[in-house]
Amino acid sequence: MGCDGGTIPKRHELVKGPKKVEKVDKNAELAAKWKYCALSQERLRRPIVSCDLGRLFNKDAIIEYLLDKTAERPNTETVTHIRGIKDIKELSLTDNPEWEGERRNAKGDRYEDINCGLFICPVVGLEMNGKHRFCYLQTCGCVFSERALKEVKTEICHKCGDPFKQEDIVFLNGSKEEGEKLREKMEAKRASAKTKKSKKSKEAETVSTPAVLQPDEAGPSTTSSSAEDTQSSTASGSKRSIQKMEERSEVFKSLFTTHSSAKRTKAQTSNWVTHTPYHF
Ligand SMILES: [Zn+2]
Incomplete structure (x- = not known):
């Protein structure tokens, strides 16, 4: 490299092209997303889970986080949208038979082929290494490639045969734009779940009121559907x-x-x- 024995380094040895470095880093970063837990940064190992935003985590890291959300830890921003165990889905992944873990080259140095994925698509065999788009189904947790999804049009899961809808598909480690869309979808889903819940409890209220008031004793006002009316009739009941x-x-x-x-x-x-x- 120079600088170590009086040799004079040439410019190209000291100054690296910024574009090239960025590209390598980006590839490595992309590949890492498919191998390491987005929270703990440990290697992904079963049970592996994903969230509404399509991130990959080790389940134990998420459990640890949920047990103590206040503990200081890096990468917390990747999990703040996870409120509880219901917000994650355990994934059903297919092992890559080519994966040998960290291999050794002829010199005995450990190296890792960043293009070798831990898992593959069970339908078309693509490696899950960041080069191909993969998704999971929020219904059953099965993971496969987008190519499988496009090649075999189906409404039942490729892997387990469970029925699913288009909205159950979540792409893993998507682009920034996809992430924003997924976040919007998640917020809409949560908002509708909230209104459904309050609607349900309201319905239960209106149903239980006439049930207590016997229909043969109460006036004709019980037939009214509004909750306010039934309440007033309760007050004036016999x-x-x-x-x-x-x-x-x-x-x-x-x-x-x-x-x-x-x-x-x-x-x-x-x-x-x-x-x-x-x-x-
Ligand atoms: Zn499935």
């Missing part, structure tokens, strides 16, 4: 229906007696039994 409600709430309370009675003393228990004649 004395009998209120009595019935009380009876019902007693039944509901009794559902929990097995648990609480276990904690009672003997004297309390016998006291309790006299109040619940249906025990005899």
Whole structure:
């Protein structure tokens, strides 16, 4: 290289073309995404999981993160969108038979062929090394190449046969633009899940109210679908229906007696039994 024995280095030995360096780094970086956990940077090993954004992680690294999100660790920005275990999917990957781990060359130096992927596409055999696009299905977690997806048009998973829809496909380690799209999709999905949840609980409310109010005793207002109306009709309901409600709430309370009675003393228990004649 020069500089070590009075030799004078030439310019090209000291100054490397910036473009070339960038390209090598980029390739290495791309290849690394398919071999190392995006969070812990350890080599990917099963169980391997992915998220709504198509990143690859070792499951144990994610579990560790979820157990203590406040702990200081590098690469946290890769997992902040993961709220819990439901936000990750365990992947079903196909081993690359060519993969031999770190090989040794003739000199005995360890080296790694960055083009050799750990996994392959089970349909067309492409290596998952960053050169080809791969996706996973959020329904079953199976991983295969985009080429398989294009060559064999199907609505059932290539690997396990589970049905899937177009929106279940998530591309792994996609471009920045793809990542942004995936993030939008994830946020839309979460927003709709939230409204669905609140809608469900509202529905449950409106269903349970007329169930407590017996239809033969309540006025015609119960047929109204609005929750507000049924509530007002509850207030103006007959004395009998209120009595019935009380009876019902007693039944509901009794559902929990097995648990609480276990904690009672003997004297309390016998006291309790006299109040619940249906025990005899
Ligand atoms: Zn599958």
